[in-house]
Amino acid sequence: MTAAVLRALHHGLDLPLVLPGPWDAASAQVFADAGFPALATPSAGVAASLGYEDGATPPDEMFAAVRRIVRAVGIPVSADVEAGYGLSARELVGRLADAGAVGCNLEDADHATGTLRDAHQQADWLAEVRAEAGDALVINARIDTYLCGVPDRDETVRRGRLYAEAGADCVYPILAPPPLLADLASAIGLPVNAVVTPDGPAPRELGTLGAARVTFGPGLQQRAMAALTGMAERLREELGGG
Template sequence: MTETRAERFRALHHGGTPLLLPNPWDSDSARMFERLGFTALATTSSGHALTLGRADGEVSRDELFDHVARIVAATALPVSADFENGFAQDAADLADVYRQAVATGLAGASIEDSTGDDDHPVRELAEAADRVRAAAEAAHAADPAFVLTGRAENHLHGRTDLADTIARLQAYQEAGADVLYAPGLSGAADIRSVIASVDRPVNVLFGPARLTVSELADLGVARISIGGSFAFAAFGAAARAARAFLESGVNDAGDLARAGHEATGF
């Protein structure tokens, strides 16, 4: 029997070395990462919003589904999607979102405990765990089961209470999350504590901790993702070249452009 994308994605979390997960922001970047040799992909909400000229969190549910369908169609690799806070308020609607996610051909998706409310940015733990449970039940009803990542957003909102973050990840594990993720963890000791406190693969956002892939592997990290940084780096490179064109009258983007042609195959 042919292995499905969801089955392959699940297995990649248990391969003995961290799964390196780049975050495409459109179909072309997805194809490029596949050509470069990555084995799975995950979408980025901030990178997607950037392509629409919006801030992270300003994309609608319908726009998200259109986006992930295009990326799934563009590559043979397993794709996990950043579903932000689930695009739903009640549990029944939330479960429907994740059933629709399975139907798109995604191998997995995330659910985070953010609210979108600057005054109260993170949900109460009991409510957040109930939402993970609803998403997990929908994800695991698929055959094969879709990989659900439970995210604790504390550190992205200046809430640096590690004990609370760990309690949240433990609750999301019990609620059915297959992978656990607390973006923004900033040191080896914190990452080690998280990994020692849970029994699921842990994803780390590459960058904030300023640790290499090898160092993260030594800590026991199962998956390393990039977030929106590659998308913003692409815009940064274009801005640097455009500034030189505008201010100095030169085109110094030649090497980058050639590298882009080679990476994309166009």
């Protein structure tokens, strides 16, 4: 599947575009069989499935996981590749292409320190990725202001506009208050990605509030693991406990 297909889905009439987050090939097949038009891998969900903490997955293992997910389905897959793992734009784009991903998340915070990267440096990085990829990659530029304790609407818009100028296809102001989504989309001028949280609005409501794209982070993987934990506990009870 091509990036053009994924890009067009961000502007369809049936918004929001809901992208489940598969963590392995089997979960990807489940979501594809359910009729979703595209998928977006969550780095935290993939990390958990591989036995790592969020942000600690070795790049080789992350790209290998994305490759297995892409191979398992016949729909577009966007990959969360965190802050790019320190790769050059050329190497990052090449590895995404090798894995078969036609989209990516790139965040503007440092996992290790929890601090925001300089917005102009991030915009320059995104521009390099766009130049290397051309139209072959849908870039979802994550804005971590609210995640990093900078709940500033104007700073979020400033970053979003810089990333739009750099060639991003959409922006992802993660954890921004849902009532602000329409304002952010209008001020930045790009489709906005919103994340479903346990106590927040459902996907359809997020669309009503202004999200063109809805993802789940590691939420679906966590719910699946909770269900598996319940199954394991019941099995132990049937076997007589310890």
